[in-house]
Amino acid sequence: MTDPRMIEHAKFIVQKSTRVKKNDNVVVHVDDDGMDLAVEIYKEAAGIGAHSIIIALPSEALRGELANASRDALTSTPKHILSLISSCDVYIGIRSDSNLRSLASTDPRNLALYSKGQYPINETRLTKRWCLTQYPNEAYAQEAGMSLREYQDFVYGAILLDVDEQHNRMEKLDSIMKAADKIRLIGDRTNLEFSIKGRIPVISDPIHNVPSGEVFTAPLDTSANGEIYFDLPAIRLGREVRGVHLNFKDGKAVDLSAEENEDFLREQLNIDEGAKRLGEFGVGMNLKIDRFTKNILFDEKIGGTIHLAMGRAYKENGGTNESILHWDFIKNMRRGRIMMDDKTIQENGRFLWEARPPSRQNKRE
């Protein structure tokens, strides 16, 4: 039986996130299991007078392409897909891979070539009213260490929350970040400083990301100095990199190591010049996301965490770093400190202006 929350989710995407209106041309992208949600979105949009197309890239199709296609074919941009995306108004991406390791044995170089070919399509997508969301399936539940029913509760809980209350909490942090120059992150093997001066912090309501709940900005390209250790795994294209330690000098990661999959980390950060620089600094603010589930769409919003992305910065932040990479690394700050212009604003995951740490607050809800 259809989970009634899936229909609420579809309505949320269409009405609140992408605000579909009459005559909009909508693209809904699914990979494996999200077709039911795509169909509900399609029907909801049709009722408003919009036209939708569902496009599917099953993980086995992508795996086969990365294995079979020539270097030339991988790096060239499919013109018909670019044409479709260019002529749409709204782009909705649904994550629902039926197996999160289906690309595990794919040559990372082919992934990098493929990313180059897809770059113009991805850039065009970002000029539209776009949204990325999650369909709770067995694979993601397994990855999160939950049953499917538990995972559905987790996903819909994080999405169908009181977005106004969440917005108010983020506004407070945003006003501080707007005025800030230097950010310092302190913790285990971590003492990193960078500047966000003149950049534009953005409150992430669930518009582009559903769920959302983060405040993020773009560090100045050459400002990062010091070291940082990420205690949570960083996942990209089916690969898990653990225990990442980065050392920055004048904005560039000059030294890097990882306890697991260091080669893949190195490969990705060598894709281009910008991949070695910071593209994003974000602070997780969604209190319904109370645990790490190995899914960046959720993990980067965990209350009490921060994340840094290597690679492309967002233009909405006034960011300037360019790269085909944008890879988030998350750090739990429950044993750490965030300082802005030499003042502590968060200690052990708790903002100084909040009564209780997020973990306890969660339990009361």
Place this chain on the structure above:
Amino acid sequence: MTDPRMIEHAKFIVQKSTRVKKNDNVVVHVDDDGMDLAVEIYKEAAGIGAHSIIIALPSEALRGELANASRDALTSTPKHILSLISSCDVYIGIRSDSNLRSLASTDPRNLALYSKGQYPINETRLTKRWCLTQYPNEAYAQEAGMSLREYQDFVYGAILLDVDEQHNRMEKLDSIMKAADKIRLIGDRTNLEFSIKGRIPVISDPIHNVPSGEVFTAPLDTSANGEIYFDLPAIRLGREVRGVHLNFKDGKAVDLSAEENEDFLREQLNIDEGAKRLGEFGVGMNLKIDRFTKNILFDEKIGGTIHLAMGRAYKENGGTNESILHWDFIKNMRRGRIMMDDKTIQENGRFLWEARPPSRQNKRE
């Protein structure tokens, strides 16, 4: 487990039917269950250096759109989809509805409006290297009155046959039709004459239709006179119309009746002026298709049948009739006669130059 014949099917589509080549932009369209085949086609095309996109229109999405969308929205053409189709080289359609009655309670007027909106897209598709094929699923097996395993044997048997031998049989009929003026069909409540003079008969190898096996042409628009009774049901958009009887005067169906769903028949033939005229006359030539399965892609190719389409004629036949409709009606000729220029060429399903009727020949294969 994947049926190995599905991979043969995908190779057939890519290599023999649409002849995908390097740098081709390919669109693969599925409705419900055909994603596995779409993925194999995608991978096969990727190996050749082509780029594919899979687009999906699940039957519940279409049903919801037809139920929810306004008249305006239904009749307007989605520009982003038109843009995608315009910029592709190859279009592959896979039939795999998971329920062949999902549109049964849809208002036929909404179907007609939707057809108008889709018309430019469908016309553009026909200018590409296009192909329509079948994925054998439970719904089509049930409709055919078979188990899935039996139906898979039937479908793959009709597709993966000796296409050269089939071509030679069709060439014989084609040469006769090229020289013919008057066609007369005689049988139960049937005595219909029309002209195909100057039109271009086409041998249908499995290029556009997979499976194929028919020789078809376009009747002259004002030439049909007489009556015809179709003993096999005619199916369109989930509706089954039985016992159709049409009376033609100077090319136009001036009188029509049906034993079941006459209203729907009338509705469809009133869509526009061309819908009341013949767009196609075809002769079924696939000897592996030896029974009626309520699926036009197969039924119109049954050895020993003919079909007439109401509505749009194909330009490749030099046809001139225009309509948003193209609806095939099949007649079993096992108890009938086909005459060309007053000479009998087929009697009771057997061509005069063939030793045995197709039904017996089938049993020996």
